[in-house]
Amino acid sequence: MSKVIKIKKGLDIPLTGRATDQKEKDTVTRRFGLIPDDFPGYKWKVSVKAGDSVKAGDPLLYAKEDESVRIVSPASGTVTDIHRGERRKIEYVEVEGTAGVGEVTLPANANREAVLTLLKECGLFAMMRQRPFDMVPFMPQTPRDIFVTAFDTAPLAASMLDFVDRHHLEKGLEILGILTDGKVYLSVPTGSGIESRAAEVYEFEGPHPAGNVGTQIAAIAPVDKGDVVWTLDALTAARIGRLFATGKLDFITAVALTGPEVEKPHMVETAIGACIESLVKGQLKNDGLHKRIISGNVLTGERIKDMNGFLRYPYRQITVIEEGDDADEFMGWASMNPRKYSVHHTFPTFLKGLGKGFHFDARVRGGHRAMIMSNEYDKVFPMDIYPEYLIKAIMAKDIDRMEKLGIYEVAPEDFALAEFVDTSKLELQKIVRDGLLYLRQETI
Amino acid sequence: MKGLKKNIDKIKPQFEEGGRFSKLQSVFDGFYTFLFTPNETGKTGVHIHDSNDSKRAMITVVIALLPCCLFGMWNIGLQHYMAIGSPDRDLFTLFFYGFFAVLPQIFTAYIVGLGIEFIVAQIRHEEIQEGFLVSGILIPMICPVDTPSWMLAIAVAFAVIFAKEVFGGTGYNFLNVALVTRAFLFFSYPSKMSGDHVFVKLGGQPGIDSFSGATPLGQLAAQTEPSAVVTNVVGDPLSYTDIFLGLYPGSWGETSCLCIFIGMAILLLSGVANWRIIISGLLGGFLMALVAHNWQSPLYPCTYLQPLEQLGLGGFLFAITFMATDPVTACRTRTGQYIYGALIGIIAILIRCYNTGYPEGAMLAVLLMNCFAPLIDYCVVNANIRKRMRRLTVRNI
Numbered sequence: 001m002s003k004v005i006k007i008k009k010g011l012d013i014p015l016t017g018r019a020t021d022q023k024e025k026d027t028v029t030r031r032f033g034l035i036p037d038d039f040p041g042y043k044w045k046v047s048v049k050a051g052d053s054v055k056a057g058d059p060l061l062y063a064k065e066d067e068s069v070r071i072v073s074p075a076s077g078t079v080t081d082i083h084r085g086e087r088r089k090i091e092y093v094e095v096e097g098t099a100g101v102g103e104v105t106l107p108a109n110a111n112r113e114a115v116l117t118l119l120k121e122c123g124l125f126a127m128m129r130q131r132p133f134d135m136v137p138f139m140p141q142t143p144r145d146i147f148v149t150a151f152d153t154a155p156l157a158a159s160m161l162d163f164v165d166r167h168h169l170e171k172g173l174e175i176l177g178i179l180t181d182g183k184v185y186l187s188v189p190t191g192s193g194i195e196s197r198a199a200e201v202y203e204f205e206g207p208h209p210a211g212n213v214g215t216q217i218a219a220i221a222p223v224d225k226g227d228v229v230w231t232l233d234a235l236t237a238a239r240i241g242r243l244f245a246t247g248k249l250d251f252i253t254a255v256a257l258t259g260p261e262v263e264k265p266h267m268v269e270t271a272i273g274a275c276i277e278s279l280v281k282g283q284l285k286n287d288g289l290h291k292r293i294i295s296g297n298v299l300t301g302e303r304i305k306d307m308n309g310f311l312r313y314p315y316r317q318i319t320v321i322e323e324g325d326d327a328d329e330f331m332g333w334a335s336m337n338p339r340k341y342s343v344h345h346t347f348p349t350f351l352k353g354l355g356k357g358f359h360f361d362a363r364v365r366g367g368h369r370a371m372i373m374s375n376e377y378d379k380v381f382p383m384d385i386y387p388e389y390l391i392k393a394i395m396a397k398d399i400d401r402m403e404k405l406g407i408y409e410v411a412p413e414d415f416a417l418a419e420f421v422d423t424s425k426l427e428l429q430k431i432v433r434d435g436l437l438y439l440r441q442e443t444i
Numbered sequence: 445m446k447g448l449k450k451n452i453d454k455i456k457p458q459f460e461e462g463g464r465f466s467k468l469q470s471v472f473d474g475f476y477t478f479l480f481t482p483n484e485t486g487k488t489g490v491h492i493h494d495s496n497d498s499k500r501a502m503i504t505v506v507i508a509l510l511p512c513c514l515f516g517m518w519n520i521g522l523q524h525y526m527a528i529g530s531p532d533r534d535l536f537t538l539f540f541y542g543f544f545a546v547l548p549q550i551f552t553a554y555i556v557g558l559g560i561e562f563i564v565a566q567i568r569h570e571e572i573q574e575g576f577l578v579s580g581i582l583i584p585m586i587c588p589v590d591t592p593s594w595m596l597a598i599a600v601a602f603a604v605i606f607a608k609e610v611f612g613g614t615g616y617n618f619l620n621v622a623l624v625t626r627a628f629l630f631f632s633y634p635s636k637m638s639g640d641h642v643f644v645k646l647g648g649q650p651g652i653d654s655f656s657g658a659t660p661l662g663q664l665a666a667q668t669e670p671s672a673v674v675t676n677v678v679g680d681p682l683s684y685t686d687i688f689l690g691l692y693p694g695s696w697g698e699t700s701c702l703c704i705f706i707g708m709a710i711l712l713l714s715g716v717a718n719w720r721i722i723i724s725g726l727l728g729g730f731l732m733a734l735v736a737h738n739w740q741s742p743l744y745p746c747t748y749l750q751p752l753e754q755l756g757l758g759g760f761l762f763a764i765t766f767m768a769t770d771p772v773t774a775c776r777t778r779t780g781q782y783i784y785g786a787l788i789g790i791i792a793i794l795i796r797c798y799n800t801g802y803p804e805g806a807m808l809a810v811l812l813m814n815c816f817a818p819l820i821d822y823c824v825v826n827a828n829i830r831k832r833m834r835r836l837t838v839r840n841i
Contacts, residue, residue: 013492224836298491321491325483330445332481333499340495345715346504347495362485366497367477367571370615373501374776375718388776389825404829412489419490423498424615429489 004190005219007206009382011343011417014358015155015298017319019256019265021162026270029278032075032099033092033310034060039126041135042069044090052079057102057122057249060093065138072123074251074271076100092310099271102249110244112142115178122249124240127313128232131214131223133436134411139444143230145182145221148173148199150234151189153211154297157317158256158267161192164238172241173198180230187216209382214414218383223409233314255311257283259298259320260360261291272315277307279318290323292362299416300429324361332365343379343421369424377418383409387418391428394435399442407439449480470565474572498614501716502574508710509581509766511703516696517542520589523644523677523693529652531678542589545645546696549584552593556600557583564609575614575621575772576604582622582766585697586759586807587629588642595636599628619814620773623763623807630807638662638803643693644677654679659694661758661796665803667745674749674757687756698762708765717769720778721785725764728789729755736797746797760792763806773814777824784820788813 036044042063047070048054055076063069073079077097085091104122107114119125130137137143150160150169176184177198184199189211194201202220204210213231223229235253243249251272258265263285270279276293284291294301295312298319302312311318329335341358342349349358377387385406393401412429419428458464459472476482477499486493521538524545525531557576565572583600584591603625608617630637644657651657658666660674660682673681676692686692690700698704711717733751740747746754755761768774768788775784788809795805802808 015492222835224832224839226836227839292485292491294491301491303491319491323485325485327481327483328446328449329481330448331479333497333503335495342495344494344496344501345713346500360492362491363481363493364484364486365481365493365495366499367482367573369498369573370612372498372575372615372772373716374771374774375778378778384828384831386777386825386828404832405825406832416490420492421494421496423494423496423501425493425497427487427489 002188002195002201002203004203004205005216007204007210007215007219007382009378009380010153010207010209011380011421012153012207013155013298013360013420014341015260015319015321015360016358017259017262017265018156019158019258019267021267023254023267023269026268026274026279029270029274030077030096030098031080031094031275031278031308031310032073032097032271032273033094033275034071034073034273035092035310035312036061036071036090038313039071039136041130041133041138042066044071046082046090046093048079048082048093050079050082053077054079054095054097055102056100056251057104059121059123060095061090066120068117068120069125069136070121070123071126072102072249072251074099074273094310095273099252099274100250104243104247104249106244106247110175110178112178115175115244118243119240122243123251124236124243124249127236127239128230129213129411131217131229131231131411132408133440134413135436135440137228137230139228141228143180143182144223144227146176146180146184146230146232147187147213147217147220148176148184148232148234148237149187149211149213149216150192150194151187151204151211152233152297152316153208154299154317155208156256156258156265156319157211157297158254158258160234160316161188161194163254163267164234165242166194168238168241168245169234170196170198170241171245172237172239175240175244176237185216185220186234187211187213187220206382209380209414209417212413214409214411215382218385218409222384222406225403225408227408233316235314235316251315253315255279255315256317257320258317259294261285261287261289261320261322270311272311272313274311276304276309276311276318279311280307280320284320290326292321292323294319294321298360299420300413322359322361324363327361327363344376344423364425366423366425368426371424371426373423376421376423377415380417380421381414383414385409387415391415391426391431394431397435397438399439402435402439407435412436445480452476452479467566470570470572471562474562474565477571499574502577504714504716505578505711505766506581508707508716509578509585509697511706512697512700512762513581513585514539515690515700515703516585516698517546519690519699520545520645520696522691524647526677527644527646527651527655527657528649541645542696545589545647546584548593549587549591549596550581552596553583553600554580556597557604560601560604560609561613564613568613570613573614575608579604579621579625582697583625586622586626586695586762588637589645589696590642591629591636595629595633596625599625599632602628615772618773618818620767620770620810623767623811623814626807627811643695652678657693659758659803660692661746661803664745664749665800674753684752684756687753695759698759701756701761704761704765711765711769717765718771718774718781720781721769721774721788722764724782724785725768725789726755728786729760729764729793730789732790732793732797736793744797744800754793754796758796758804759806760796760804763792763810764788767806767810768813773817775817775820775824777821780817780820780824784813784817787816 520542
């Protein structure tokens with residue numbers, strides 16, 4: 001019997017353009033790119049050259065600090081480009097070919113060390129994250145617990161459980177159990193009926209960010225100073241399970257193509273790192289408006305500036321919205337337009353009957369200010385942390401105060417909703433990410 | 445509007461770096477963002493934003509102040525015509541008398557305050573911020589109607605520079621700017637700020653025989669025998685209706701409970717003001733008024749007032765609604781807001797009743813609690829920190 005946790009604080013933003021269940025197989029994409037910036041926590045070096053031929057599952061990048069930690073190719077084909085930017089920083093490694101399945105020899109003895117080494121070499125370790133710092137696990141100690149989230153509540157996100165093989169998920173949870181002395185926790189949405197012998201199942205109910213692993217950790221067993229926990233999504237856990245059950249390694253993923261600017265939002269089965277152009281071509285509305293293509297959801301996703309860009313971690317969603325930089329709004333602050341969405345009661349959004357048809361675009365909708373209004377963040381921040389004070393401590397670079405206020409428990413994605421509702425338009429996620437980098441630099 | 449935007453965009457380069465008017469860039473940006481919402485799109489973090497911004501929040505407060513402001517202007521006229529013996533003038537005569545009486549003060553407050561803010565914003569190369577839009581209309585409303593404009597200018601300059609800009613501008617001040625202006629006036633020019641002559645504008649005309657220009661609280665402060673009868677400007681005792689409607693002399697924005705309640709409703713419905721501060725402030729004040737009323741004493745004439753009269757007279761209700769709820773200077777944690785509001789209510793009535801030096805305590809109470817608000821928040825946040833540390837020690841055992 002799994003426990004039910006109700007998340008009371010949060011917000012479900014009524015964005016239009018949810019993907020239908022109709023799933024299309026992507027047979028067109030030939031270009032795949034993996035971006036080291038999607039895997040913070042290590043310094044990445046290339047292990048291939050342009051022109052090398054690779055098979056699915058072969059390493060493309062390895063970590064300077066631990067050579068067994070690798071990022072592997074999702075496709076079989078040729079390495080076409082190792083794109084470097086300023087100061088020879090690797091921007092991405094591009095492979096041209098077809099998405100494939102790799103064959104792996106499983107270790108004879110499934111002890112902790114062997115399992116961990118195999119996960120690292122197969123690129124699945126790089127898909128996990130640790131708290132504190134929200135980076136690829138780099139701290140040497142064994143994790144206190146491992147948290148797996150099986151649902152995503154972000155705007156327009158698709159259901160993970162529809163695309164996950166339950167047997168593989170169970171096997172994956174079993175394998176994860178070998179990696180820790182503590183527990184493996186699986187968070188599922190209420191009513192999903194998932195049970196597991198290898199993991200302790202918690203059912204979550206409530207608005208976004210109930211699906212965020214940070215919210216789940218805070219509700220189940222918060223992270224303290226000195227603790228390390230690992231986090232991953234159910235898709236990665238299922239891949240781990242498939243690997244240890246069958247010896248096959250693949251990076252096929254179901255991507256939700258969503259957003260108000262997509263003609264027919266639907267699911268696409270493709271591989272990680274697929275080129276955006278082939279996924280999005282011909283799918284967008286022909287209304288002459290500037291568009292913003294986001295890999296991920298509107299709160300935490302990365303903007304894809306170039307059609308040659310690639311799908312970014314965690315490889316589950318693409319959202320397309322209007323850019324809005326060509327708008328001409330006269331005295332917008334005085335507007336009573338019912339299509340403007342706001343959680344604050346200074347707009348008529350909260351009146352019943354106006355629930356549909358909100359217009360969203362990428363504009364900041366106001367000037368950048370210092371923190372003025374109070375209690376805005378608390379309404380959408382379900383952890384037992386004072387978000388305003390934590391942000392102020394991060395901005396002041398006060399490490400002692402950051403630790404006391406709970407910096408070890410948070411990741412930038414936990415502040416995404418707070419950034420959305422913020423009247424002062426502060427860049428909260430950037431502040432938190434910079435703060436975590438600073439903290440790592442100064443303490444480790 | 446496209447035409448207007450095009451024309452303004454044409455002259456925009458002259459206000460940027462290297463342009464002819466680059467020194468006025470902040471002023472230009474201020475007007476530009478007033479007319480047109482900027483098209484800036486998000487660069488990092490979230491890709492969509494809530495439609496609310498600080499301009500909207502500030503304008504809501506200004507709208508909430510309008511009932512008090514308009515009524516106050518009418519009331520100045522009423523008090524004037526009652527004082528000179530012709531109370532039966534029509535609505536517009538009364539209103540416009542008050543309107544023209546306070547117009548110089550409003551202009552002074554805005555011009556001096558915004559002028560300083562523009563200059564400082566230009567020095568910092570930042571956008572001009574809207575904080576002073578509210579303070580500018582608030583300041584004349586809490587000063588007596590006969591305040592000379594030059595005095596107001598000095599006070600506004602002092603408050604904006606030393607209570608706001610020195611700390612970093614909007615969002616960084618720890619004292620309420622309007623109240624610092626008032627306090628400066630009160631302590632620097634005490635004879636001009638209190639007494640019988642400054643709250644009713646006679647305009648050089650003689651008052652009738654029964655005329656008394658003292659505010660109700662001023663009357664109580666000057667009382668020699670124990671009695672709780674406060675009178676209006678021509679000597680008739682004030683009823684609860686008079687107090688509720690605000691038909692007596694005082695700082696012209698503060699008298700009418702009805703208009704303050706309308707403003708309170710606007711602020712609470714729009715969520716700009718925090719209901720915790722207001723409710724706990726009213727409860728705290730009511731409690732202290734009950735205590736004072738129970739232990740009446742001829743040494744402290746204010747204790748003869750009924751609790752509801754205590755809440756309705758003077759600047760108490762206005763301070764609780766518009767000054768105590770200033771989000772920047774108030775407590776920012778929920779628990780802290782209850783404590784902060786309650787203490788303001790208690791201390792305001794306490795000073796009013798038991799400190800014979802000050803007929804009204806609301807201004808001082810809010811300024812005092814502004815100083816203590818960070819401490820209250822610190823203690824509340826510390827409770828959270830201690831919980832976290834305790835969890836850590838339990839684990840490590």
